[in-house]
Amino acid sequence: MRFLPVVLAVARKDVRAELRGRELLPALAQFVVLALVIANFAFDLDLVQGPRLSPGILWLVLVFAGLVAFGRAFAGEKETGSLEAMLLTPAGPTAIFAGKALAAAILLAACEAVLLPAMAVFLGSPISPLVVVTVLLATIGMAALGCLFAALAAQTRARELLLPVLALPLWVPFVVVGSRAVQVAMAGHSLMPLPLAGQPLLILVDFDILFLVVASLAARFVLDD
Amino acid sequence: MEAVRARGLVQRFGRHVAVGPLDLALPVRGRLAVLGGNGAGKTTLLRVLATVARPADGRLELLGLDAGRQRERIRGRLGYLGHQTGLYPALTALENLEFFATLHGLGRRDAEAALVLVRLASAARRRVEQLSRGQQQRLALARAVLHRPELLVLDEPDASLDGEGRGLLAGLFDGRTVVMATHDAALARELCDRAMLLKAGRDAGNPWTLRVVGGD
Numbered sequence: 001m002r003f004l005p006v007v008l009a010v011a012r013k014d015v016r017a018e019l020r021g022r023e024l025l026p027a028l029a030q031f032v033v034l035a036l037v038i039a040n041f042a043f044d045l046d047l048v049q050g051p052r053l054s055p056g057i058l059w060l061v062l063v064f065a066g067l068v069a070f071g072r073a074f075a076g077e078k079e080t081g082s083l084e085a086m087l088l089t090p091a092g093p094t095a096i097f098a099g100k101a102l103a104a105a106i107l108l109a110a111c112e113a114v115l116l117p118a119m120a121v122f123l124g125s126p127i128s129p130l131v132v133v134t135v136l137l138a139t140i141g142m143a144a145l146g147c148l149f150a151a152l153a154a155q156t157r158a159r160e161l162l163l164p165v166l167a168l169p170l171w172v173p174f175v176v177v178g179s180r181a182v183q184v185a186m187a188g189h190s191l192m193p194l195p196l197a198g199q200p201l202l203i204l205v206d207f208d209i210l211f212l213v214v215a216s217l218a219a220r221f222v223l224d225d
Numbered sequence: 226m227e228a229v230r231a232r233g234l235v236q237r238f239g240r241h242v243a244v245g246p247l248d249l250a251l252p253v254r255g256r257l258a259v260l261g262g263n264g265a266g267k268t269t270l271l272r273v274l275a276t277v278a279r280p281a282d283g284r285l286e287l288l289g290l291d292a293g294r295q296r297e298r299i300r301g302r303l304g305y306l307g308h309q310t311g312l313y314p315a316l317t318a319l320e321n322l323e324f325f326a327t328l329h330g331l332g333r334r335d336a337e338a339a340l341v342l343v344r345l346a347s348a349a350r351r352r353v354e355q356l357s358r359g360q361q362q363r364l365a366l367a368r369a370v371l372h373r374p375e376l377l378v379l380d381e382p383d384a385s386l387d388g389e390g391r392g393l394l395a396g397l398f399d400g401r402t403v404v405m406a407t408h409d410a411a412l413a414r415e416l417c418d419r420a421m422l423l424k425a426g427r428d429a430g431n432p433w434t435l436r437v438v439g440g441d
Contacts, residue, residue: 081309
């Protein structure tokens, strides 16, 4: 069975179902805007403090939006029995998992398309291409891990509780490195003076590769056993 | 040759034995009806036979292959329909079948052919959520036979089907080995050539030769 056609078919199916059903994206967009409004009032932000606190607020909102986005990735499939139906084809659990993770990453990226402009409006955050690239790189690894744990959590009754407990500790590296890159970018500095080994974008790429490989290897056991 | 061969098959949930120990032998193109009351273990047995769940103990061969070690090879030759339809409500009937056709390495023509088989061609562009429960069941049957499996494992395939829908089942079973759980003894007699009565997960014999008191 060819890997890529299955990955694309699963991702296309998820995105299409979401665009038709409109269950997740409107809720995520609303959550993002509300979180920024709350942050605005809670921190009593002005034009000086807003950009300074932006990196922290960005990652907080992104992490919780990710929990919502990835939490739905397998819960719906489990409820309708369609996960079983997919696994009973010769497609292979790894390809199915990769397709689900790709779709979840696309949906989170759509959420980020609302988040970043909203941050510029509400907090006066300077959004540069470097900020966008950093967030997108973190999204890849977060999606791989988030979907793996979502698949695991979907098999338990307490999935809403289990997913944050499993995913948040392993997302910390993305938050630490991503925050650093976003802080530098929002301060208007370049990443070039940093040593090669300390380049946040390279570290994020390393994390992405590591977690994509680990999640792909574990997916078979999580989904099918 | 036997299409299904089980020896000492057991399935447990914690310490509760849901099925077994059970021996089973079904020849190629044989049709077995699994009958029994609620909680008798029919669904659990069918999930094991469909390779959805691994048995806790015993040996299971499907289509001459070891169900534990050669699951992927079996799955391409097996069609399963459980209690849930396994369909995507927001997608159309054709989109659902096209999706599963892709996972089987098949194309749009196979999806369209399966729709014709269950007489849902006119509903091809309707979303699953707009179909009646009976039409959804037919579509789920189309999904189960889309890839022309040799072995069909069906858990109450007649659920929500009208007379015409039930009439389709005989056509879908044609030339295939079938294991089917049902509460409808008359339908089982009509479609199957042998039967097994499950009681507390154990084979209680052939209900067509037993005098069953208080059973379904």
